Amino acid sequence: MDASSGHKQTITREYLPGTFGWAQYGSQYVPYIYRQSEKYVAIRMLYSHTTFVRSRNFMHPDIFSACDHMARLPITDFEVDLLNEINRDHCNGKFGSSFFDLSDTVIPISDAYEFYQFIGFCFNKLTRGSKFYSRRCSFISINKQCFVPYIVRNDQKLVPDFFFAGDTDILRTHEEPITGWDLSYLMFCCSLLGIRREFYSCSYLNAILLDDVESAYPNGTEFEECWAKDVKTADLYSDFPLYFLKK
Known part of the structure; x- marks a missing residue:
């Protein structure tokens, strides 16, 4: 052998x-x-x-x-x-x-x-x-107030639809299931946002195209690429990434 x-x-x-x-x-x-x-x-x-x-x-x-x-x-x-x-x-x-x-x-x-x-x-x-570049997943800030994770699949950015549960115009767009390793990356991003696990701890998540989200918002809405750790002004990330490091 x-x-x-x-x-x-x-x-x-x-x-x-x-x-x-x-x-x-x-x-x-x-x-x-x-x-x-x-x-x-x-x-x-x-x-x-x-x-x-x-x-x-x-x-x-x-x-x-x-x-x-x-x-x-x-x-x-x-x-x-x-x-x-x-x-x-x-x-x-x-x-x-x-x-x-x-x-x-x-x-x-x-x-x-x-x-x-x-x-x-x-x-x-x-x-x-x-500082570590990857196209696999990241975050989009909407008017510097809402931070939404996305994953890239087939050169398209997909965001979880539960972020827009109250917006029927956006949810009328085409949905795609996120599974497997794409889901792993999305779960990691959701964890960084402090989202309750019941929203994303499952075998799949429904997602929609970021392009469809952007087209549903009014003209002048700002969509900006960011990474959670680098959003200094958001209280949401005040403890990041301590929770994810072993004590």
């Missing part, structure tokens, strides 16, 4: 039980295992990455709860042996001295990468604010 040779084998050999490989996250590598043709990463191995170590020691656990939509799958007896062998024989115990057992879980490699990206985003936004 030489991981370095796994990528050089034929497709048939590549998917045999016991074969594994390496996924790169930044400058670090984490092993993945195969289930037939699909790749999976052990959560415990992913958590050993520097991004997760520093974030789990720094950020409030509520941020991690925005990732609860990931399907964490139990491992089999065979995979227990495989993960222990990888850790012992190929990683010099890098992933801890405790043996893997049936309580450990794996996630699809696509979710592992999105998880890594999301936690890195949250860490950088909490520590650097608007």
Whole structure:
């Protein structure tokens, strides 16, 4: 089971039980295992990455709860042996001295990468604010009074419709459900605004296009890009980001 040779084998050999490989996250590598043709990463191995170590020691656990939509799958007896062998024989115990057992879980490699990206985003936004640029999500201020989070999907900005629950003109526009990792980013932004969790702690949120919101407001209404930490005049953010940092 030489991981370095796994990528050089034929497709048939590549998917045999016991074969594994390496996924790169930044400058670090984490092993993945195969289930037939699909790749999976052990959560415990992913958590050993520097991004997760520093974030789990720094950020409030509520941020991690925005990732609860990931399907964490139990491992089999065979995979227990495989993960222990990888850790012992190929990683010099890098992933801890405790043996893997049936309580450990794996996630699809696509979710592992999105998880890594999301936690890195949250860490950088909490520590650097608007100095850390990302198009994934942010806030719009409306006349410097109302602050609304948005996510970007297909180059369009989407905002939660519950922010405009009393405005029937806006809510007549087309709605789109926000799920998965888009929802994680939106939940993070809602948390920063101090919104009660019952408004956004669900499997999806309905959202509307920011363009439709802007067209429904009177001429002269100011829509301005901002980031929560950088809004100095809003009492809403007086404690930001202390709640999200571990005491």
